[in-house]
Amino acid sequence: MPRASDRDRPSASGLPRFSAGVSAISVLTVVGLVATDPASLAFAAIGGLAVGVGLLRRSEFALTSGVSGLFVAVLQAGANGSPEWVLGATVPIVLAWVTARHALRLGAQVGSAAPTLRVELVHTVSVVVLLTAGGGIGYLIYRSVTGTPSPLALGLLLLAVVAFTVSLR
């Protein structure tokens, strides 16, 4: 008679490998990008560890804290650098966060026994396309400004961002 432990192990024990891998590579990319600045590297390392813990222990809190740590590291490293660099370095952070959350959700709902690669690919590709499009438009607007923009214009743009966020919530 088969023992219960062999047969009835919950299938939600594993994480989808592809999404978890994309997430891990993105985290490593961020760590590599900020490696020149010791303080940023420390933030990024701690944040990366927290993302790993969040994935392994299925803790949303650890995941979000880790991603925040990575973002702080990028801001710290790019504070005096170009905005383009910050924009580019944020892409892997957002990608890491989104794919990690997707992996957690798939792991909880489907488990690792069923193949999930197709859905993961579709999701990752759509997110990359979205991020590229969104970031590209933002960057174009930024580049279209020549000279020193007036503070009023910046204030109005901030208002626009907040208003859109509220409406899209």
Add this chain to the structure above:
Amino acid sequence: MRQRRIPTIVGLLAISAGGLLLALPELGGGLLPRVVATLLTVGVGAAAVVLAARELFDSDDPELRLPTPESRPPYRVPGAAFAERLDRISTVGRRAVDDADEWDGPRERTPRERVYASLHELAVDVLGRTDGDRPGAAADRLADGAWTDDEAAAAFFADGLCPPLPRRASLPLVRPELPVVRRARHAVAELAERLAADAPDPDSRPAPVETVGDGESADEYWPTADLPRTRSTGRTRRVAVAVLLASAGGVVMGVPGAVLTAAFGVALAGAARVREPTADIELTRTLEPRTPSPGSTVEVTVTVRNVGETTVPDLRLLDGVPAGLSVRSGSPRLTTALRPGTERSFSYTLTAVPGTHAFESPFVIAGDFAGARETVRTVAVTGGQDSLACGFERRSDDAGAPREQATQMPGQQKAGVTGSGVEFDSLRAYRPGDPASRIDWHHRAKTGDLATVEFQEPRRPRVAVVVDARRAAYVAATPGDVPAPRHGASAAYSIADRLLDDGIPVGVGTVGAGDCWLPTTTGEAHREAVRTHLASESAVPWTPPSKPTQIGDAVDDLTARLNPDVQVVVVSPLCDDDGVALVRQLEGAGHSVSVVSPDCTDPSTVAGAYAHLARESRLSTLRGHDIPVRDWDPATPLGEVQAHAASV
């Protein structure tokens, strides 16, 4: 929608004005725009932080409650209560036992006292059966430890409840096994060995007890109450917080890059608004074979087809495996992305167990492109099969020789009254009107008086088969195994089938689950009704009832339905004392009761051996009251003897 329109319009106006100012910087010169700009930036920044904080403390949509189609609902294992009691023995109880004096008055018994009480009762019973000891003598032998060679087992009853503790037990964070627990295990193993059961190894420390199905955790198997619904995955909310904080922080600290990153968030949140996550799909399921034999493998193939106009980017599907079946290999879950008109199949295998198993409607979760929202609903399978029939067949092995049936037809039960019949009973004085054929002419020749012969009147017995499906009866040898009441349903069907073959009217009822009652009658239609009810979930469901059953009420219900002369066959695992009470009370109500008891205990563990011993003790209690009990191992088919047990 109106609530969203205002911020959208504000946003559009702001971005146009901002763009204009960027294009024509000379418009923004002067003192007034500078003051307005500062106020605007500070005000909007503060508002962003407040909004972000509010979003942060907002709660997500409630989590999805998804079923676990891979396995049956987990059932209790016999002896789990004993294992739990052993687990709960701690040094606290030791102090309570030590401190007890007669001034305290009654107090709650500690776990070790309860273990002692139940084991003592069991040991007295076992010694009585194996060595023929009277209860007093058995108790004496237990008290002086002379009953066994195992020192630890003997010490459990002889040395009191507070044996000296090992030194390690007083260290913090160390939880060595207490001597009293080890002794209790040895005592159980010794008792099991005496009854020639497969004695468990007393030195294997049991794994911590999983508390299974003690009420709260036993959820509905297929929770479809709040479906369909569309829920947010919580991502848009988190993105909004990040965008608000990053843009406000970037403006205040003068980092343009941080403000730029808000574009990512707006893109992610905006994409979620583009289209509702829907999936217009069609499901087909095929089973191979359709009517398997018990224990064989059934392959299930499910095909999903996108019949809508749009691509389904993220589809997750949980097939509705019936509660009674468990998955042997493969997974009943699927994830896929489907273009319009395309289809995808997946298959898995099930292990067939007796019963008619209806598949549930599969759970379908459709996500959007960005993964921000998902729709959860159940989709009915439109093509192929939606139920699996296994077992519960008519007996084909012995079709009963005609001659045998001829002798069985008059009935096998004496009615207790005399009249016409076959078997001689007595001779009485002739009364006018007695049939001439019953006048004893020999008597007339000898004495000259007319006398009439009285025969014993035969009567056809009537039988009711009652399946014990109380909450407490839902036990299985392992948590995912077939529960005892379902074995009971199989047994009840084979008993009823056999009796109906013999022309005996049979009724079928349950105690505990539902309110199933088929009156005592005969006929093919009745046989089919019995089969349908017992095979499907209508009489004995696979999920335990949520409430315990009051034995008194159940017996009242049954006796109200049964004539006093109906014999009752109770099918019960006898894993708790209420099972015994049910049988005894039915017997007390005047029915002639016999019992068929599927054995769902697993004597290879200490807790299982305890449950095995306790069940043996219940069986012998019933036999002591002259109630025939058939101990049945569900792994073997129920033999013919059970049918006879009914008609004895």
